[in-house]
Amino acid sequence: xxxxxxxxxxxxxxxxxxxxxxxxxxxxxxxxxxxxxxxxxxxxxxxxxxxxxxxxxxxxxxxxxxxxxxxxxxxxxxxxxxxxxxxxxxxxxxxxxxxxxxxxxxxxxxxxxxxxxxxxxxxxxxxxxxxxxxxxxxxxxxxxxxxxxxxxxxxxxxxxxxxxxxxxxxxxxxxxxxxxxxxxxxxxxxxxxxxxxxxxxxxxxxxxxxxxxxxxxxxxxxxxxxxxxxxxxxxxxxxxxxxxxxxxxxxxxxxxxxxxxxxxxxxxxxxxxxxxxxxxxxxxxxxxxxxxxxxxxxxxxxxxxxxxxxxxxxxxxxxxxxxxxxxxxxxxxxxxxxxxxxxxxxxxxxxxxxxxxxxxx
Amino acid sequence: xxxxxxxxxxxxxxxxxxxxxxxxxxxxxxxxxxxxxxxxxxxxxxxxxxxxxxxxxxxxxxxxxxxxxxxxxxxxxxxxxxxxxxxxxxxxxxxxxxxxxxxxxxxxxxxxxxxxxxxxxxxxxxxxxxxxxxxxxxxxxxxxxxxxxxxxxxxxxxxxxxxxxxxxxxxxxxxxxxxxxxxxxxxxxxxxxxxxxxxxxxxxxxxxxxxxxxxxxxxxxx
Numbered sequence: 001x002x003x004x005x006x007x008x009x010x011x012x013x014x015x016x017x018x019x020x021x022x023x024x025x026x027x028x029x030x031x032x033x034x035x036x037x038x039x040x041x042x043x044x045x046x047x048x049x050x051x052x053x054x055x056x057x058x059x060x061x062x063x064x065x066x067x068x069x070x071x072x073x074x075x076x077x078x079x080x081x082x083x084x085x086x087x088x089x090x091x092x093x094x095x096x097x098x099x100x101x102x103x104x105x106x107x108x109x110x111x112x113x114x115x116x117x118x119x120x121x122x123x124x125x126x127x128x129x130x131x132x133x134x135x136x137x138x139x140x141x142x143x144x145x146x147x148x149x150x151x152x153x154x155x156x157x158x159x160x161x162x163x164x165x166x167x168x169x170x171x172x173x174x175x176x177x178x179x180x181x182x183x184x185x186x187x188x189x190x191x192x193x194x195x196x197x198x199x200x201x202x203x204x205x206x207x208x209x210x211x212x213x214x215x216x217x218x219x220x221x222x223x224x225x226x227x228x229x230x231x232x233x234x235x236x237x238x239x240x241x242x243x244x245x246x247x248x249x250x251x252x253x254x255x256x257x258x259x260x261x262x263x264x265x266x267x268x269x270x271x272x273x274x275x276x277x278x279x280x281x282x283x284x285x286x287x288x289x290x291x292x293x294x295x296x297x298x299x300x301x302x303x304x305x306x307x308x309x310x311x312x313x314x315x316x317x318x319x320x321x322x323x324x325x326x327x328x329x330x331x332x333x334x335x336x337x338x339x340x341x342x343x344x345x346x347x348x349x350x351x352x353x354x355x356x357x358x359x360x361x
Numbered sequence: 362x363x364x365x366x367x368x369x370x371x372x373x374x375x376x377x378x379x380x381x382x383x384x385x386x387x388x389x390x391x392x393x394x395x396x397x398x399x400x401x402x403x404x405x406x407x408x409x410x411x412x413x414x415x416x417x418x419x420x421x422x423x424x425x426x427x428x429x430x431x432x433x434x435x436x437x438x439x440x441x442x443x444x445x446x447x448x449x450x451x452x453x454x455x456x457x458x459x460x461x462x463x464x465x466x467x468x469x470x471x472x473x474x475x476x477x478x479x480x481x482x483x484x485x486x487x488x489x490x491x492x493x494x495x496x497x498x499x500x501x502x503x504x505x506x507x508x509x510x511x512x513x514x515x516x517x518x519x520x521x522x523x524x525x526x527x528x529x530x531x532x533x534x535x536x537x538x539x540x541x542x543x544x545x546x547x548x549x550x551x552x553x554x555x556x557x558x559x560x561x562x563x564x565x566x567x568x569x570x571x572x573x574x575x576x577x578x579x580x581x582x583x
Binding site for chain 2: 034036056057058059060061065067068069070071072073074075076077084085088117118119130133134143
């Protein structure tokens with residue numbers, strides 16, 4: 001039996017991710033929603049109404065459907081692929097195409113691609129067309145079956161970000177199937193972890209999943225570094241950033257001397273616009289003659305407040321000085337913070353994590 | 362005299378270009394037999410191939426029928442049918458259709474089976490009815506192969522329709538059979554080269570049909 005007595009309440013206007021090892025029945029569960037697979041027993045209620053109450057094709061047209069490899073019609077142009085469901089619903093050709101153009105823009109496809117054929121597009125672009133096609137008739141529900149599994153990791157990240165952005169704008173009820181727990185944690189509002197036989201192992205928001213897995217199966221499925229991954233859900237806004245150990249490249253000898261004892265063993269040198277250049281020991285800096293080539297790399301900075309504690313910790317771990325550099329939205333240095341301070345923030349966050357206020361998103 | 366001399370002698374004789382035994386008459390008769398047989402074979406082979414291919418069932422039964430059809434000797438069938446039914450169009454059509462159905466049937470079935478299942482799944486999930494999936498999703502993609510099956514059937518009919526003359530009908534076979542009977546090899550070679558020319562013309566026609574009906578998206582990715 002693929003799915004056995006699964007009971008799940010999918011919240012409106014949010015992304016519910018079904019995740020689990022292969023053969024756990026997640027795809028079967030998804031396909032039962034639009035009756036591509038008919039359950040032998042039990043019911044599926046959509047807004048309280050049994051999904052079998054209306055003709056199957058009417059039901060399916062009210063739900064966007066996105067599959068792995070996009071499943072585009074190779075004999076139709078991109079714009080006609082996207083216009084499929086509006087045409088099925090009896091819209092005129094012009095109206096359908098106008099709608100398709102609108103969606104191409106929404107999913108970030110260049111309008112010049114409208115008259116192309118699927119084989120002329122990259123895998124990532126094809127998947128965007130797949131999403132646009134699913135959204136064409138503005139269905140309230142979107143079913144996505146491993147939509148991003150077949151593209152490379154860089155493109156996948158782009159598509160995930162795009163999906164989150166589109167969801168922000170449109171607020172659809174999305175059911176998303178994946179075998180990738182990182183993807184589930186990243187995009188899910190709620191994550192359902194299924195075990196073989198379609199049994200629900202845990203149904204929780206991603207942060208809760210990472211902090212308190214229900215059993216050994218879920219814990220094992222989450223992987224070894226769930227503690228680190230969980231930090232993605234804590235904002236870096238609470239970090240105490242030090243601004244004192246920062247000097248501009250044109251600083252005077254007094255300024256350097258004044259900041260040498262500002263609480264850090266190193267000084268961060270910035271350019272005249274305030275953008276970080278690199279670290280140096282205070283004693284090695286000579287006013288007016290700071291050699292950029294002699295500075296220690298500052299690694300990748302994190303955006304204070306916007307990025308998570310995970311990003312901050314990563315920056316500190318990668319930095320040769322052990323100090324992370326925080327920047328503002330424009331890339332100007334906002335402050336520096338030590339691994340130790342980040343560690344304290346993490347402990348604080350764990351203690352507070354009962355309250356959702358500090359959880360990102 | 363070599364073959365080319367026969368050919369030029371046949372085509373330069375103005376008597377061969379007019380009358381009830383003239384080239385235009387025989388060509389149009391031959392074309393008529395071909396189109397009729399191809400139409401019958403397509404009416405039988407295409408729907409069966411499309412539906413079985415769509416549902417993916419009956420492949421074994423199909424290949425059995427096709428093998429049996431191919432194993433039947435066309436000429437023997439012609440003689441048998443003429444003995445059973447008497448002279449006329451029908452005993453000629455039956456062997457030609459039997460000859461043409463297997464390639465159409467088998468290629469159409471295979472063409473439908475070779476269609477990528479994911480667009481079909483997507484179409485079904487978007488709420489497309491089965492007939493529409495078959496005609497608007499599968500057939501356009503399978504079309505190059507389906508046309509290929511029709512093309513080989515057509516070429517086989519063109520070359521085999523010469524047997525119609527054996528049972529007193531017209532067509533290009535008239536020249537071959539009469540020529541052999543009259544020991545007029547000019548006529549035999551003329552009839553044979555006309556038949557070969559018509560087979561080549563059939564190729565050209567199918568090339569043009571493919572060019573017009575197959576979507577550029579399919580042509581390039583195939």
